[in-house]
Amino acid sequence: MTDAFNQIFKQMMEQGQKMASAFTPGLEGVDVKAFEKLFPMMPKEMLEAFFGKTFNPEGLDARTRFLVTIAALTVLGPLGEPQMRVTVKNALAAGATKREIAEVIWQMSMFGGPPAMQKALETAQAVFAETEEKAP
Numbered sequence: 001m002t003d004a005f006n007q008i009f010k011q012m013m014e015q016g017q018k019m020a021s022a023f024t025p026g027l028e029g030v031d032v033k034a035f036e037k038l039f040p041m042m043p044k045e046m047l048e049a050f051f052g053k054t055f056n057p058e059g060l061d062a063r064t065r066f067l068v069t070i071a072a073l074t075v076l077g078p079l080g081e082p083q084m085r086v087t088v089k090n091a092l093a094a095g096a097t098k099r100e101i102a103e104v105i106w107q108m109s110m111f112g113g114p115p116a117m118q119k120a121l122e123t124a125q126a127v128f129a130e131t132e133e134k135a136p
Contacts, residue, residue: 074112
């Protein structure tokens with residue numbers, strides 16, 4: 001690799017890390033090296049692919065991205081439950097309201113059907129309850 005390419009790659013990785021921390025505020029203390037032991041090169045490749053090249057830092061904010069992700073996960077129904085739990089937590093941390101999350105889930109009933117909507121609402125309500133329990 002040339003020095004110019006290394007510099008560009010380094011800038012993309014730094015941008016990706018900033019965006020990743022903005023999208024997952026709860027993961028500030030995560031040891032990326034631990035992921036590298038499990039999946040060699042995956043974290044760098046994921047950051048570069050998903051954040052360094054795909055996402056525009058001036059584009060959608062973290063709150064909006066999480067709401068869009070909740071919409072997609074709702075349509076998946078029970079298959080998306082583990083990811084839904086994490087995404088709802090991160091959406092709340094990024095400033096989404098419980099009502100906004102519920103509205104997005106309800107809107108997706110047209111695409112995923114009422115059973116998928118019901119499962120997503122149950123999952124979101126469980127996360128809401130956990131969040132309230134942890135609040136001071």
